[in-house]
Structure formats: structure tokens, C-alpha cells
Amino acid sequence: MDRLTFTYATHQIPLECDVYSSSTYPPDSPVFLFFHAGGLVRGARNCVPPWLVQVCIYRQWPLISASYRLFPQANGESLLEDVTAAYEFSRKWGGGAERPVVVGGASAGFFCAALIAHHLQPQPLALLSITGIPTFRHPFFNSSNFIAPECLDELKMRKYLDRSVEVGSEPIAESMIFSPDSLTKSGGRNTGYQHPKPRPIPPSGNLYRYFLSKNAYIPMLGSVDPGFEWAESDSQRLRLANWPITIFIHGNKDVDVGIDVIIEVVRNLGPEKAKLMIAEGQTHLFEATCFLEDKGVAMDTVKCAMKELDEAVSRAQK
Template sequence: MSSLPSLTTPPTAPLQKSTHLYAVHQVPLKCDVYEAGDYPVNNPVFLFFHSGGLVCGSRSMVPPWLVQTCYQRKWPLVSASYRLLPQVDGDGLVDDARDAYEFARVYGASSKGNTRNVVVGGASAGFFLAAIIAHHLNPKPIALLSITGIPTFQHAFFNSSTLIPPEPIREEDVEHLVSEPISVGMSPYDAAAIFFTDKLLPGGARNPDFQPPLRPPSPASESQDINRGLLYDYYLYENMYPALVSSVDPGFEWAREELQKSKLNDWPLTVFIQGDKDTDVSPDVCADVAEWLGDEAAVLCMAKGQHHLFEKAWFLDADPQQAQDGDPMDAVRRAVAELDKAVSRFAH
């Protein structure tokens, strides 16, 4: 068994992004691949699903620290689009996740018929797609990474009529969103949330001189209602999420049953990054799932005083002020270290 690529000799080639069509399910489904030069084909691929409550978001929304992690380890990073609720149901999400997973498994393989190990992760509800891959597909990923994620909607939090905005969202406020055609996420321009390759220097360090580019005007065909995020608040308050995905979401309480030991033994190590002040997704969701999976299958990395997606614009590079006050990125770095351990078990 060989060791992981040494982080003391990071890649020197600049990071590049390429875009690929990985499937067509009524609409084209694309993914962006971030890599630099020729990576060893026995290294894993990291498949990432973006945040947005399954109702909005964009594949361009990738945390800089995650790109750094993959770049420094010479793991191709695949960020995939997927069709959004409610225009598709849970089965549609599985179809998209399956094809994205298959794309990642064969990406850059040395020859036809060969496949690669894949780590699957997601931010917020994007992690739900990672979880359903582990539930429904074989071979399973070698590890999962949840970034303030939603591993299941079959949890008490999603039946608690949680109100995020000051007033409940009315049905008439979202009915035009529900009647929209099938689409993938195309979020409004947000330079902090969107990853640009120029954010990193060759080797993976943060580029202190980065300036976000001005966004060119988008054609109408590429625009999307900026209010689609209201659907998350609406479905959460109305307790509708469990039913929307019930056909593919078995939850995790099975992990506590003695008869499910074999399934638990096959479950990939799941690393959870979570902020303990998260109000969009209760910390209890990930904490409970981690407890049910147990210490052999789950690691919970809690960031004190942090909210939902607290790390979305941050880098692995330590900020002296953050370090002085207690760096919340310590939870992220611990999660990355746990991921390294999981991946090392499959190195060859």
C-alpha cells in the first residue's frame, strides 16, 4: 500500500477548470473539473454537490478550502449540477447522482473498463445526494464529507415547522417557482461564493492579489429567479421535505438496529463538518446521524459559534486573528485529516 501524495511537494502546475457534459435528463447536466497537470490515476476523485436546499445553488459554488484540499493531494475535483426540486422528485435526484458518480468513477481512468475510487461530498442539501449515492449505489464511495450538510430529511427537525424568515412564506409567494420548467442551479453572481481558479496560486496557497472578475451579462436562457431559495424556507416551515424525497431517503435510524449490522459495516466513513449555531439546518441532524452511525463509521467535527456554511468563502491558510480568537477552520482541518485517514486505507 503506497502513501498519499506528500503535501510537502504540492503540484506546481496552475489549477485549471474544464467543463463536461455528464448526462442529459430532460436538460443537459454538466460538471466542472478542477485539476492541474497529470494526476496519478490511482488517486481518488472527489465528487462534490453544491448547496441550495435542493431548490437553488450552482455548481460554481465550491469552497476554496475544498479546492485547496484536492489540489494539494492531486485529487481531481468534480463539481456537478443536478436537477432541482420540486420539478423533479427523489428518484430524479438519484438518477442525476448516479450519472455524476459514474462520470467520476471513470474520469481519467488509465484504460477503458477501469474505474477509480471516489470520495463524495456536499454542502448543505448537496450532501443529501452524497448520502443517497451511499444508500443506493454500488460500489460505494470510499468516504463521504458533509459540509454543514443534510444527510437525511427523515429527521424530527424537518417535521418541526421551523421558521427561518420573520414571517412564514405563503403558497402564493412560491407558486410561480413551483410551476417553472425543469432546471439546474444557476445562482446569481456572488464573487465570495463562486470559486475562480485565480483564487489560488500554483501549489495551492491563497492568492492575496485575487480580484473577482466582473460578470458579463447573462442571456435570458441562463437566468434563474433569484427567489428560488424561498422554496427552502417554505418547504421547511410546511414540513414538506420528508415527503418530497421519501421514495429514496431511508433515514439513518436503521443504523441502531442489530439486524442492520452488515449494512453499517459497509457504510463509508462519513466526516461531518458542522457549526453549533446553525439555524438553517439544526446541528442535531448531523449530530444524531453521527451518533447512530457510531465511531467506526462517522466523525463529527463541530465548529463552535459558527453558522450555516460558515466556511464557504474561506481557505485552509490560517488567519492570525482567527487563530488568536479560536480559528473555526480548525474543525475543517480536522475533517480533512480524518478524510486523509479514510482515503489512505484504499491507497495502492
Template sequence: MVQKTTEEYANHGMPLKCDIYTDDTYPKDAPVFLYFHPGGLVGGNRDLVAPWLVQTCIQRKWPLICPTYRLLPQAGGEGLLQDASAAYEFARDWNPLPGSQRRVIVGGASGGFFMAAIIAHQCEPKPLALLSIQGINTFHHRFFNSSVLLTEEEIPPSTMEKFITGPMESGDDMPRDESAFVLDKLTADGAKNPDYSPPKSGPNDCDSQRGMLYDFYTFNNSFVDLVGSVDPGYQWAKRPDAKDRVAQWPKTVIFHGNNDPDVELNVSEDMRDCLGEDKVTLIIADGQPHLYELEKFIEDDGPGMDAVRQSVARLDEIVASS
């Protein structure tokens, strides 16, 4: 039976923890899946993992590691890279066969995929594969540099000042979301638990406007200034001298809704077009908005779930051929 444990994977001025979903019977030569939570790099926490992803890992006996990381703007690009690198090394070294390290699939949802992308850009050896769940792969894309207004009205700087000038925070400092995953959502064999009833949620006094920093920074074209030092984008892949570098890029699977206002589909299309379809598989969820599958199970028949299952099947092909 799968159990959840929590370990500290690093301490970069504050303890950084990760949740590990695994079972003692999993083979020690199986890949580990390292997953970074959504939240636009300014919010969210490691509980924001979709049930279908936990099920996918259970069915394949892949340990699933979900880390907390420090948030923008205080962390900056170098802080994000430091946390991502530490989480990657932790995953590679987690309970392997003697004298070896784990192969690691790295994925993330929304802003969490930026953490996966900088691992692929900056770390060696490269991950076994990448999975983008409607993810942000770079902030050099025009979407983040065209004063896109994601809210009904422009957010005044005074509203965000306390978050911008406040102390360093991580996902552990964020309020628990009602979408948070708990193992009780699954049966002992990893199927959807038909008897699960979510707890009644009362008013959340800890709720904050911190997540609006994503909208604020997008409108003000601020993300490149915050993280550009670790974000090379993908235009380099079009240069004639980039063939070897492109060849080293891990196979990447993306699924993305074409009705996503928070991270437009072209962010993923541009990554595919730069790196090539032999490196990047993009599966489009027709009509679906951002993070439409966050509370879904792999067996659900809802709109867009076929795109999820196709992405998992493609990931299986990549792992099998590695």
C-alpha cells in the same frame, strides 16, 4: 498547474454539466473527489465550492468534480437520485488507469450532502469516503418535520407558486453568486492568491426568491413528501439485523457549526449516533453559523477553520487506510 474544464456528464431532459479541476500530472490511480453544491436542493450552482476544498484536492492531487444537478420540486427524489448516480458513475470512469475505475470520495455542502448520502444509500460500489460540510443527511429528522420557521415571518404560498409550478431547472439556471469560486483566487501552486481582487458586483437583475423554497418547505414539513422515496434515513441502523448494512456504510467525516440555524447540529449528531462513531466522525465548529467557511482558504486562521483542517486530516486517515 491546475486547470478547470467543463464536461457534460449526463442529459436527463436537459444537459447536466460538471466542472473538473485537475492537472495532467495527477496520478490516474488517485481518488476523485465528487462535490455537490449547497442551495437546499432548490438553488445554488456548481461554482459554490470553497477555496479550501479546491486547495485540499490540489495538495493531494485528487481531481475535483463539481456537477450541476436538477432542482426541487420539479426533479423529485427520483430525479435527484438519477443525477447523483450519473455523476458518481462519471467520476468513477473519469480518466482512470486502463481496465479500472476510480475510487471516489463524495462530499457536499448543506443540501448538496443529501446527494452524497443517497449515493451511499443507493449505489454500488460504495464511495471510498463521505465528507459532510454542515450537510443535510436525511429529511426524516425532526428538524424538517416540526414546522421550523427559518424566516422572520411565514412565507405565503402565493410567493412560491411560480417556482413550484414552473419548469424544470438546474443549477445552471441560477444566478451566479458573489461567493462563487474562481481559480484566480489561488496561485499556480494552490496557495491563497494575495493579489486577487473580486470584481465589483452591480445589481443582479436575475436574482430570485427561489432559494426561499428551502425555508418554505422546511416550515411546511414538505421535504419527506418530495424526496422520501430515495431517503431511508438512519433509524434502520439501530436494528439488530442491520450490522452487515452498517458495516458497508462508507466512513464519513462531518464538520458542523453549533450555531447553525439553517441545518441544526443535531441533524449531524443523529447520523453519528445511528451509525456509530466508528463510522461517523463529527467535528464541531464552536459558535459557527451555516456555511461559515464557504469563502475561506485552508491556511486561514479565522474561527472554525481548525474544524475544517481536522476534518481534512481525518479524511486523509481514511483514504490512507483504504
């Protein structure tokens, strides 16, 4: 497996993606398009869960991890512009016939994935939410929710509110940066690999908590976020029928994205379109540094979700 970097679009600034692939993969295999975590305000495209890279290697799916412009300098329309370009790049990967794409994301990265299903055609083969945010219309994001460990005011956030337009380059945690050296050539875990010593991470992640406390997300991106209540309307049956099967992986102790958010969306979409895998006792991004070889509740939940994903992709390709 190789990791190559490409500029997939230029929207004010160059937008890059990392492609994990091999020349031995079939030219018509599905592509997995991934959007990183970070509340739309931080994170980096090199923060890909190792287990997800392994999943794609074993299925011979090229994995594309795309950057996107961060908030608040970006807004809903510009985010949609970025994910549209990333989706088009993924569909054309390899230069041959247009390819089917599975789209997923971690945390707010899944909001990017959901935008594709809401606004673009053809639909993805399936969607994968990794402790994700499917919509910001839930009361969790609009109730002055305060989850920061300390008081956050505008003065403390000014550095990030006034920054230039940029993509994510700051990992949520150093341990979340994926290195191809952590895997063997066959895709298994390289037990001899040692992650570099962590460096201090700037506190821009508190911008997510700041926006949450200010109910700021819907004013920034509500124009492109239709939510999921439409899925329960009789007039939207065709739209629901065309919606890709969506697999949710979520911990029931997640305070950054409450599980009630996911339960409501699963209810909206119904059992034919939404599959929820709950990891008991797990918090936000609980699987972010895990490998498929790891034991325990975290990876048991992920493996169950991958069975559902395989079934969804197989069903969509028939």
C-alpha cells in the same frame, strides 16, 4: 490546475459538471465528487469552497462539481438518477481503470452524497458533510419549522414552484462563486485576487424555508431517503460495516440545519463510522469562502476534519 466543463448526462436537460484537475495528477488517484449547497432548490456548481479546491490540489485529486435537477420539478427518483450518473462519470474519469471516489457536499448537497452511499455500489472511499443535510427524516424537517425572516405564502413562491426543469445557476451568494484565479499555480491563496462586485441575488432560497414550513421534503423525496435509524439494528450489521466513514463539519449555531440533526445521525452510525467536527459559534456554510491559509475557529475545524478524511481514505484503500 485547469477547470473544464463536461456534460455528464442528459436527463430531460443536459447535466453539466466542472472538473478541476491537471494532466500531472496520477491516473489512479481518488476523485472527489462534490454537490453544491442550496436546499435542492437553488445554488450552482461553481459554488465550491476555495479550501476544498486547495485540499484536492495538494492531494492531486481531480475535483468534480456536478449540477443536478432542482426541486420541486425534480423528485427523489430523479435526484437519485442524477447523482448515480455523476458517480459513474467520476469513477470513469480519465478513461482508464475505474477510480475510487470520495463524495461530499455542502448543505443539501450532502444529501446527494448520502444517496450514493445508500443506493450504489461500490461504496465511496469516504463521505464529507460540509454543514450538510444527511437525511430529511429528522423532526427538524418535519415540524413546520419556520426560519424565514418574513411570512412566505404560496403566491410569493409561485414563480419558483412553476418554473421549468432546471439545474442550479443561481449562487446562494456571489461571494461563494469560486474562481481559479483566486489561487496561485501551486494551489496557495492568490492574495492579489479581488472578487467581482456582488450582484443582487433573487430570493429563491426562501423556497427551502417554504418547504421546511410545509413539511414538504419527505413527500418529495422520502422514497429514496431511508434515514439512519437502520444503523442501530442488529440485523443491519453488515450494511453498517460497509458504510463509508463519514466526516461531518458543522457549526453549533447553524439555524438552517440544526446540529441536532447531525448529532442524531452520528449516534446512529456510531464512532467507527461517523466523525463530527463542531465549529463553536459558527453558522450555516461558515467556511464557504475560506482558504486553508485563513486563521480562526472555522478553518481550525476544517483542518481537523481533513486529517480525519485523510485517515478514512487511507484506511479504505488498504
